[in-house]
Amino acid sequence: MSDYQINLVEDEQSLARILKTYLEKEGWQVNVFYRGEDALEHLHSPCHLWILDIMLPGIDGYEVLKKIKSNSDTPVIFISARDQDLDRIVGLELGGDDYLSKPFLPRELVIRARKLLKLFHEQHHSKTIELCGYSIDFIKRKIISKDEEIELTTKEMDVVLLLAGHLNKILKREIILQHVWGEDYFGSTRAVDDVIRRIRKKMPRLNLETVYGYGYRIVPQ
Structure with missing residues (x-):
């Protein structure tokens, strides 16, 4: 399936543009949000995968993650500039499905995203x-x-x-x-x-x- 809907929440606009480009090369449709508040306005819109930065202005990624998981079982990859075990543990405890610490190669994110999409959607809908x-x-x-x-x-x-x-x-x-x-x-x-x-x-x-x-x-x- 190529017409996946991806929601990317990342406040670094230059990074968000790069990641969006890589994800769209896979044939996926990508919505970009720079603030947690903006992302939450689209909580009930169709989405196959969330890619979520933890460090956001205003509502942080942890709060957004909790809202996502309380409303659906949509998979979430969360990313953080702080390479700490605590970030990873808290994110996974809140329901995150995968974790990447900055800096990372955009291609690695694509590989992780493809894996989760296959696991959660292609198998489910088969x-x-x-x-x-x-x-x-x-x-x-x-x-x-x-x-x-x-x-x-x-x-x-x-x-x-x-x-x-x-x-x-x-x-x-x-x-x-x-x-x-x-x-x-x-x-x-x-x-x-x-x-x-x-x-x-x-x-x-x-x-x-x-x-x-x-x-x-x-x-x-």
Whole structure:
């Protein structure tokens, strides 16, 4: 899978630009944040990996890490200029999945990121999940109900897989629109509502909730 979404939180702008370039060469989409506060505003946006500097102005990386892990199981690589065992131990205890101390080669970060993405996402999504009486296969893009395949359009399938990949997480209409229709789409968020309505008709047992004024989520029964 090449269209991974990476959130990079690094206050050194020159370093952030270099790391972004290396990560994007892998075909990944990279969002850069220079402050912890800015990163937390995107806590519920679709993301496959966080790369998080510990030493940040304002809210530090430890606080951001705790918020991430309290909201999802998205893997986190944390980095620090202080090459101390304490940083590594505290970060891992808070739920960090890997650790790099500065200075490091950008290529090393790419290798660590690729390893975590494969471990957490490719293996996870190679299996069919059972959800509300439906079998959802992320790789084959198939949904089976009582031995019959549910016929969905491409957009309907994209939305179901996006929400099923972020169970219990509320995704804004704008986020769904951006992820499924693309950043160049300038239509109304009504397109999301129309697709959700069709999904509910085709998959009536799916516990697809509307969070009014915000967006949608799937909650396992």
